[in-house]
Structure formats: C-alpha cells, structure tokens
Amino acid sequence: MLWKTQIPVAIVFAVGMLTLIQWFVPHWPFDQIQVHTTQWFDIIAVFAVILGGLNLLKLQLQKVISRGRDWPYALVTIVGFLAMMVYGFSPVGVPEGIRLGDHLQANGSHFRWMFFNVFTPLSATMFALLAFFVASASYRAFRVRNAEATLLLVAGIILMLGRVPLGAKMTAFLPHFMQLPTVQEWIYAVPNLAGARAIMIGIGLGMVSTSLRFILGIEKSFLGGDE
Amino acid sequence: MAGNNSFLVKMGQLDRRLVFVVIGIAVFLPLKFPIGLAVVTTPTTQDVFNAVDSIPEGSTVLVSFEYGPSTRPEIEPMAITLLRQLFNEKQKVVAMALWPDGQFMSTRVLERIADKEYGLKWGVDYVNLGYRPGQEAVIKGIAKDLRANYNSDVRNNPVEDLPIMDGIYTVKDFDFIFSLSAGYPGTVEWVLYAADPYGIPMSTGVTAIQVNEVIPYVKGGQIKGILAGMSGAAEYENLVKAGDATRFMDAQSVAHFLIVLFIILGNISYLVQRRKQTA
Amino acid sequence: MSRDVWTVVALGMIAVLTALTVMFLSWGIGNHSVGFGFWVGSVLTLGIFSYLYKDNPFYKFAEHVFVGVSAAYWIAIAYWTQIDRNLWGRLLPEQFPQGGHEFNGFYIIPLILGIFMLCRLIPSIGWISRWSLAFIVGLYAGLRMYGFLQSNIMEQARDTLRPIIVPGSLVDSINNFLLVVGVLSALLYFFFSKEHKGVFGVVSRVGIFFLMISFGASFGFAVMGRISLLIGRFDYLIQAGTPSAGRASVVVAVIMILVLLIQAFKDKGSAEEA
Structure with a gap:
C-alpha cells in the first residue's frame, strides 16, 4: 500500500505543487527546480518511448514463437524494427568523419535515407488514405435528418467551397457580401468562433479540475487497477 | 417518374470504391494538367x-x-x-x-x-x-x-x-x-x-x-x-x-467540389427515399 | 516441431532476415540512393493505397514495416537527442562531452525513474513504474492547471466580453452580440446538473446550433486537411513515375494490380469450385 499507492500519490502532490508554485514565485530556488524537473521529465519521457518499443518487440516475438495468426507479418515488424535499430545505433551507414549519434541528420547517412524513403512514404500515405474514407463517409452518412444536422452540413459545405479558389470563382458574379469566401469568413469568424470558444473553455475547465484532482490525490486512475 | 425516383435513390448508394476512384481522379488530373485558379487571401x-x-x-x-x-x-x-x-x-x-x-x-x-x-x-x-x-x-x-x-x-x-x-x-x-x-x-x-x-x-x-x-x-x-x-x-x-501550395490548389478545389457534390447527391437520394416511405 | 526448437529457429530466422535486409538496403542506398529510394517509396506508398481495394498482403506488409521501423526510429531519435546529451552528458561529462554540461549528480534521479519505467516489462515488479508515472502526471498537472486556466479560460472570457453596441458599426454590434450569445448558450448546454427544460432548455438549444456550426466547420477543415495530404502523396507518385525516377511508381502499380487481379480470379475460381 505504502510503496504501491501512497508514495506515487505523494510524488504527484510534491511535483505538482512545486510546478504550480513556480508559476507564481519565479525566483530561486523554484526557478532552478523548474529548469531541472522539466529536464528530468524530458529524460523519463525517453524511457517511456523505449518502453513502448521494447513492449512492441516483446509482443511480436511472442506472436512469432506461438505461431499465432499472421505470424509472418510479426516477423516483418521485428525485422523492420531491428534494421532501423542497426542504422540508429551501429556504425553501419554512418558517413565518414561523423560521430555516431550526430549521424541521424547527416547527409549520406542511412538513417536519414530510411527516414525519407521508408518512414515518410508509410506515415504520409497512412494519413492520406483517410481522404478516401472521409469522402465516402460524408457521401454515405451525412444526411439532413434534422435542423442541427442541416446546420452542420451547410456550414461544412460553405467552408469547404469558400476556402478554395474554385468557390471564389463560382460566386464571383454575386455582390461581395454574398460571395462564398465572404460568407465562409463570417461563419468562420463569428458563429464558429462562438462554438469553438465554448468548447475551449469547457476543455479548460475540465483540464483545471482534473489537474487539481490529480495533485490532491483524489484522482488515482494513473495507478491502474490493482492497488 | 417512378423510374426517375429509383435512379435518384440509387445515386445515394453507389459502391464506395467508385467514390474512391472518382476522388483519386479528381486529385490526379489537376495535378497533371493544372488549371491555374487564382488564390484569394483571407x-x-x-x-x-x-x-x-x-x-x-x-x-x-x-x-x-x-x-x-x-x-x-x-x-x-x-x-x-x-x-x-x-x-x-x-x-x-x-x-x-x-x-x-x-x-x-x-x-x-x-x-x-x-x-x-x-x-x-x-x-x-x-x-x-x-x-x-x-x-x-x-x-x-x-x-x-x-x-x-x-x-x-x-x-x-x-x-x-x-x-x-x-x-x-x-x-x-x-x-x-x-x-x-x-x-x-x-x-x-x-x-x-x-x-x-x-x-x-x-x-x-x-x-x-x-x-x-x-x-x-x-x-x-x-x-x-x-x-x-x-x-x-x-x-x-x-x-x-x-510555390507548391499554389500549385496544389487546383486539385484541392476540384476535390472539395466533388465531395460537396457527393454530399448533395447522397441527400437528394435520402430525401426522395424519405418521401417514398412517408407516402 | 517443439516450441523450444521453433523458438531457436525463429530467432535464427530473425537474425538472418535482419542481416539480409540491412545488407540489401545498404547496397541499394550506397549505390543508387535516389533511384532506389523511389522504388522503395513507391512499393510502400502503393502498398498502403492497395487497402482501398481490400485488405491484402501488400498492405499488411507495408503496415507491419511501418510499425517496426517507426518504433525504432523514435527510440533512436529520443535517445541521441536527450539521453546521450542531457543525461550521460551530466552524469559522465568527461565521457560524453557533446552535451557540454558539467557534472550534476542529481540526474541519477531521472535515470532511476527511467529504469523503473522499464520495469513495466517484468510483471512481478511492474508496479514500481508507478513512481515514474507519478512524476510525469504531477508535472503535467502542475503545468496544465495554470496554463489552461490562463489561456483557455481567463483569456477567452476576456475576449468574449465585448461591447454589444459598437457605435457606428451595426455589423460589429451584431457580430459581438452573436459571439456573446453563442459562447454563453453553448456553455450552458454543457451544464448537465440541471434538466434542459423551460428557458434553460431554449437557451441550451440555441447553444447546440452554435456548436453544430462549429462542428460543421471542423468537418470542412477535416476534409480539407485529408485531401491536402492525399495531394502530397499523388504528387510524390507522379514524381516517382517520371523517366528520371525509372518510372518506379508506374511499374510497381502495374505489378501490384496484376497480382491482385490474379489473386481475385483464383479466389473466385476456388469459391465456385466449393
């Protein structure tokens, strides 16, 4: 109980309060505490990234060893991971005269090549793929069922057309205040702003109260299930 | 008239792969053959x-x-x-x-x-x-x-x-x-x-x-x-x-236009269908 | 094959495949950096796009490469930019002079908390990672509480309290009025402690209208963003299809389509037989 629950809650309280205090007392020792605790945070964040990678490796290895469904693809993941690790942490593909670690960005480094020719096409296409699904979903799912849905659709359509050159061209014959870019700009800057701001204030209130609950030890969800 | 109506209803139920192809073409063609629409600054x-x-x-x-x-x-x-x-x-x-x-x-x-x-x-x-x-x-x-x-x-x-x-x-x-x-x-x-x-x-x-x-x-x-x-x-x-963004605006325009068209078609189909059901 | 034998075989396979992959890639990068890049990029790009037809081996291959490569990529970047310079650089400044720091023994704390974090991999001592997590949660809470209070609540409230009557400008007056009404009514809509009935119900319904316009705008922007990213990929494929790039994307596309077609016919044939 003490080790598994009370100490973590005490750490949250201490770190949270110290961070909070330095917003109001930006002098020694709090300013120095801030410089270093944020650095510690950055360092621990790296270990979280490493944890994620190792966890992935563990799961994929288990899949290969148990010959689960689609295990050859798990092999692809592992080989991809290890190959990139070789370029990241070994002298393979490090240009001459460049220290290991400085090579990530260096011209001619294989790590950099992998970034632009393997990581880039994959991550960019994954996101681009969604364009097709957004288009198909808006065609199949957006229906003027009631006043609210109609308002949503009309605002979306005006914005979509009003922000591209074609929309301007299509309505160029109308008086200025009726042209799509003008109407779009008004929707964007007035009613849309009101809605977006209400959401922002709502999120802000939620964030402040959740943070306070964490600092005061009321919220302990980060500890996971079994205490 | 009934034939017209069933055509309109079908317009709202095209295979999604057809939508994919149309969007793909709408993006590809203007990139290959630019129109050169003028950009307006907001x-x-x-x-x-x-x-x-x-x-x-x-x-x-x-x-x-x-x-x-x-x-x-x-x-x-x-x-x-x-x-x-x-x-x-x-x-x-x-x-x-x-x-x-x-x-x-x-x-x-x-x-x-x-x-x-x-x-x-x-x-x-x-x-x-x-x-x-x-x-x-x-x-x-x-x-x-x-x-x-x-x-x-x-x-x-x-x-x-x-x-x-x-x-x-x-x-x-x-x-x-x-x-x-x-x-x-x-x-x-x-x-x-x-x-x-x-x-x-x-x-x-x-x-x-x-x-x-x-x-x-x-x-x-x-x-x-x-x-x-x-x-x-x-x-x-x-x-x-x-630069590039200006070059890409034609494709962006055409794609937006088509998506809006798809939404309108889908809704015409929906409204026709709804009227049929209530009739 | 028993599980133990298979484990050894699998590990051997991983080692050999990794070595072959690295050798192949290094050969390609070393001898034909640009052209080779277009070929690899085209296979992966079109592999992902092939999902539009249906889930298939090209897509699965590309997707799994993505997961593996990105995990290692993040680890390498995070390690060399932070641990190498700012952790080892402070604990062992002589051995790691690139950080340019002086010795600071306190940095043993984040190292220990970092190692605790990794203990999550071992279920029996995984709970110790809560200490590291607690540090992260505490710092986030302290930062966000003030940050959101100031920027998302105070500043937004300040800018919303605009004069409803702007002398000499009817348009501004109307816009300001709509803004005030919109923000307040939409906020009231989020207030669930009271039933949305009577005057309160009417006001919260007005709020919904503003929220819907905002969601509509978000939807428009979402479409816009996705299309932009698609344009970027198509532009790449067009570039990879030029003679100077060896028409890589065109060749890869033709091969993939042929393979998928043959597969489709085969599937159809076996379905009819059954």
Missing part, C-alpha cells in the same frame, strides 16, 4: 503576413517545427514561405522542434532556403537547434534556461560559440515565435507556456484539422493571424512567392 493569412512584416529588421525569430512527413504537404509550403519572408527582411532564424520528425523537416527546409536559395551563414544568420523530447516541458524548461536543454546545435557546435545566440538565454529573449504545427505538442502549447505567460508575440501555421482548436486564441489576440491548412499556405505564398 484576413487571418493577411494578419500573419503583417505580423511577420512588422518585426523590426535584424530581430531573432524562433521557428518551431511541429510537423512530420504525414502533414508535410500542408505545412512545408508555409515553412518555406515564412523563411523567405523572414530572410527578405533580414531577420535571424533559430529553428527547433518539439516533434522528432520536425528536426528532419527543418533540416530539409533550411538546406533548401537558407543555404541554397539565400546563401546564409549557419550560426550567424540561422541555426537549427533540433529536437528535444518532453513536449510542453521543453517549452517550460527553455522559458527559464534555454541552454540547460539546448547546449549545442544539431551540428554539435556549442551554443555559446554561435553569434546568433548572443544574448539569448531564455525563450523570452526571442523577438517573435512562429509555430509550424500539426498537432500536439504544437501551437496550443506555445500559447499556454510561452506566448501568454511571458507576452512574447507569436504567430502560427497549422494543419486544417487543427484550425478550430486554435482559432479562439487567434481571435482573442493571443496569436497574430493563422495560416489555415494548405489553402492558408497558398494564400501566404500569394503574398510572398508562389
């Missing part, structure tokens, strides 16, 4: 241009790269145009990144614009400090002591040897911040932990998806203008120098 883009334009000559501007390959088509044209505007006005640029990919993006853009196009000097006219993990904690950290985290640039030169970093010890020593952002951490964090608490003027270019998340800050005066997605980038290029 007020928020003009605000960005004016804000950057009003920075006194010889200032040091922090440009933070928070985007990666997946959002490069939207943000990179902004980055290129921003650097051109800054270098045209003899500003000094310090680049950094809160996203790991951002460091590759900044390296690419700086090599092209600062080095090749303007022939500027590393460490004097511009420098790239690179990426540090830690999200908003990085901003909060450099708000107090930049050199505790960034002791050297990406080429491993000690920061204290770089003339451009003379007198820059915290984020407050920059005259302007520009965040090129595609999500978290990005523009929102720069507002929360640098611009608002320390009153540093800032502006931003974001992906279209992020616009509504950021627009209240823009209208509240916490951010000076906003470049909204690829069309924002094209508008900005229109004020500085034409």
Whole structure:
C-alpha cells in the first residue's frame, strides 16, 4: 500500500505543487527546480518511448514463437524494427568523419535515407488514405435528418467551397457580401468562433479540475487497477 | 417518374470504391494538367503576413517545427514561405522542434532556403537547434534556461560559440515565435507556456484539422493571424512567392467540389427515399 | 516441431532476415540512393493505397514495416537527442562531452525513474513504474492547471466580453452580440446538473446550433486537411513515375494490380469450385 499507492500519490502532490508554485514565485530556488524537473521529465519521457518499443518487440516475438495468426507479418515488424535499430545505433551507414549519434541528420547517412524513403512514404500515405474514407463517409452518412444536422452540413459545405479558389470563382458574379469566401469568413469568424470558444473553455475547465484532482490525490486512475 | 425516383435513390448508394476512384481522379488530373485558379487571401493569412512584416529588421525569430512527413504537404509550403519572408527582411532564424520528425523537416527546409536559395551563414544568420523530447516541458524548461536543454546545435557546435545566440538565454529573449504545427505538442502549447505567460508575440501555421482548436486564441489576440491548412499556405505564398501550395490548389478545389457534390447527391437520394416511405 | 526448437529457429530466422535486409538496403542506398529510394517509396506508398481495394498482403506488409521501423526510429531519435546529451552528458561529462554540461549528480534521479519505467516489462515488479508515472502526471498537472486556466479560460472570457453596441458599426454590434450569445448558450448546454427544460432548455438549444456550426466547420477543415495530404502523396507518385525516377511508381502499380487481379480470379475460381 505504502510503496504501491501512497508514495506515487505523494510524488504527484510534491511535483505538482512545486510546478504550480513556480508559476507564481519565479525566483530561486523554484526557478532552478523548474529548469531541472522539466529536464528530468524530458529524460523519463525517453524511457517511456523505449518502453513502448521494447513492449512492441516483446509482443511480436511472442506472436512469432506461438505461431499465432499472421505470424509472418510479426516477423516483418521485428525485422523492420531491428534494421532501423542497426542504422540508429551501429556504425553501419554512418558517413565518414561523423560521430555516431550526430549521424541521424547527416547527409549520406542511412538513417536519414530510411527516414525519407521508408518512414515518410508509410506515415504520409497512412494519413492520406483517410481522404478516401472521409469522402465516402460524408457521401454515405451525412444526411439532413434534422435542423442541427442541416446546420452542420451547410456550414461544412460553405467552408469547404469558400476556402478554395474554385468557390471564389463560382460566386464571383454575386455582390461581395454574398460571395462564398465572404460568407465562409463570417461563419468562420463569428458563429464558429462562438462554438469553438465554448468548447475551449469547457476543455479548460475540465483540464483545471482534473489537474487539481490529480495533485490532491483524489484522482488515482494513473495507478491502474490493482492497488 | 417512378423510374426517375429509383435512379435518384440509387445515386445515394453507389459502391464506395467508385467514390474512391472518382476522388483519386479528381486529385490526379489537376495535378497533371493544372488549371491555374487564382488564390484569394483571407484576413487571418493577411494578419500573419503583417505580423511577420512588422518585426523590426535584424530581430531573432524562433521557428518551431511541429510537423512530420504525414502533414508535410500542408505545412512545408508555409515553412518555406515564412523563411523567405523572414530572410527578405533580414531577420535571424533559430529553428527547433518539439516533434522528432520536425528536426528532419527543418533540416530539409533550411538546406533548401537558407543555404541554397539565400546563401546564409549557419550560426550567424540561422541555426537549427533540433529536437528535444518532453513536449510542453521543453517549452517550460527553455522559458527559464534555454541552454540547460539546448547546449549545442544539431551540428554539435556549442551554443555559446554561435553569434546568433548572443544574448539569448531564455525563450523570452526571442523577438517573435512562429509555430509550424500539426498537432500536439504544437501551437496550443506555445500559447499556454510561452506566448501568454511571458507576452512574447507569436504567430502560427497549422494543419486544417487543427484550425478550430486554435482559432479562439487567434481571435482573442493571443496569436497574430493563422495560416489555415494548405489553402492558408497558398494564400501566404500569394503574398510572398508562389510555390507548391499554389500549385496544389487546383486539385484541392476540384476535390472539395466533388465531395460537396457527393454530399448533395447522397441527400437528394435520402430525401426522395424519405418521401417514398412517408407516402 | 517443439516450441523450444521453433523458438531457436525463429530467432535464427530473425537474425538472418535482419542481416539480409540491412545488407540489401545498404547496397541499394550506397549505390543508387535516389533511384532506389523511389522504388522503395513507391512499393510502400502503393502498398498502403492497395487497402482501398481490400485488405491484402501488400498492405499488411507495408503496415507491419511501418510499425517496426517507426518504433525504432523514435527510440533512436529520443535517445541521441536527450539521453546521450542531457543525461550521460551530466552524469559522465568527461565521457560524453557533446552535451557540454558539467557534472550534476542529481540526474541519477531521472535515470532511476527511467529504469523503473522499464520495469513495466517484468510483471512481478511492474508496479514500481508507478513512481515514474507519478512524476510525469504531477508535472503535467502542475503545468496544465495554470496554463489552461490562463489561456483557455481567463483569456477567452476576456475576449468574449465585448461591447454589444459598437457605435457606428451595426455589423460589429451584431457580430459581438452573436459571439456573446453563442459562447454563453453553448456553455450552458454543457451544464448537465440541471434538466434542459423551460428557458434553460431554449437557451441550451440555441447553444447546440452554435456548436453544430462549429462542428460543421471542423468537418470542412477535416476534409480539407485529408485531401491536402492525399495531394502530397499523388504528387510524390507522379514524381516517382517520371523517366528520371525509372518510372518506379508506374511499374510497381502495374505489378501490384496484376497480382491482385490474379489473386481475385483464383479466389473466385476456388469459391465456385466449393
């Protein structure tokens, strides 16, 4: 109980309060505490990234060893991971005269090549793929069922057309205040702003109260299930 | 009449792969055979241009790269145009990144614009400090002591040897911040932990998806203008120098037009069907 | 094959495949950096796009490469930019001079908390990672509480309290009025402690209208963003299809389509037989 629950809650309280205090007392020792605790945070964040990678490796290895469904693809993941690790942490593909670690960005480094020719096409296409699904979903799912849905659709359509050159061209014959870019700009800057701001204030209130609950030890969800 | 109606109902039930093909063609053809539609600048883009334009000559501007390959088509044209505007006005640029990919993006853009196009000097006219993990904690950290985290640039030169970093010890020593952002951490964090608490003027270019998340800050005066997605980038290029975003606007226009058409067709089909059911 | 034998075989396979992959890639990068890049990029790009037809081996292959490569990529970047310079650089400044720091023994704390974080991999001592997590949660809470209070609540409230009557400008007056009404009514909509009936119900319904317009705008922006990213990829494929890039994307596309077609016919044939 003490080790598994009370100490973590005490750490949250201490770190949270110290961070909070330095917003109001930006002098020694709090300013120095801030410089270093944020650095510690950055360092621990790296270990979280490493944890994620190792966890992935563990799961994929288990899949290969148990010959689960689609295990050859798990092999692809592992080989991809290890190959990139070789370029990241070994002298393979490090240009001459460049220290290991400085090579990530260096011209001619294989790590950099992998970034632009393997990581880039994959991550960019994954996101681009969604364009097709957004288009198909808006065609199949957006229906003027009631006043609210109609308002949503009309605002979306005006914005979509009003922000591209074609929309301007299509309505160029109308008086200025009726042209799509003008109407779009008004929707964007007035009613849309009101809605977006209400959401922002709502999120802000939620964030402040959740943070306070964490600092005061009321919220302990980060500890996971079994205490 | 009944035949017409069933045709209209069917229009709302096309196979989704047909929709995919049409969208694919709508994007591909204008890229291959450009139409050259004229770009119209919106007020928020003009605000960005004016804000950057009003920075006194010889200032040091922090440009933070928070985007990666997946959002490069939207943000990179902004980055290129921003650097051109800054270098045209003899500003000094310090680049950094809160996203790991951002460091590759900044390296690419700086090599092209600062080095090749303007022939500027590393460490004097511009420098790239690179990426540090830690999200908003990085901003909060450099708000107090930049050199505790960034002791050297990406080429491993000690920061204290770089003339451009003379007198820059915290984020407050920059005259302007520009965040090129595609999500978290990005523009929102720069507002929360640098611009608002320390009153540093800032502006931003974001992906279209992020616009509504950021627009209240823009209208509240916490951010000076906003470049909204690829069309924002094209508008900005229109004020500085034409580039990729302008070239891409034809495809963007045609695709938007078709999606709107699809929505309208889907709804006509829906309304006809609903009338049939109630009749 | 028993599980133990298979484990050894699998590990051997991984080692050999990794070595072959690295050798192949290094050969390609070393001899034909640009052209080779277009070929690899085209295979992966079109592999992902092939999902539009249906889930298939090209897509699965590309997707799994993505997961593996990106995990290692993040680890490498995070390690060299932070641990190498700012952790080892402070604990062992002589051995790691690139950080440019002086010795600071306090940095043993984040190292220990970092190692605790990794203990999550071992279920029996995984609970110790809560200490590291607690540090992260505490710092986030302290940062966000103030940040959101100032920028998302105070500043937004300040800018919303605009004069409803702007002398000399009817448009500004109307816009300001709409903004105030919109923000307040939408906020009231979020207030669930009271039933949305009577005057309160009417006001919260007005709020919904403003929220819907905002969602509509978000939807428009979402479409816009996705299309932009698609344009970027198509532009790449067009570039990779030029003669100088060896028409890589065209060749890869033709081969993939042929393979998928043959597969489709085979599937159809076996379905009819059954």
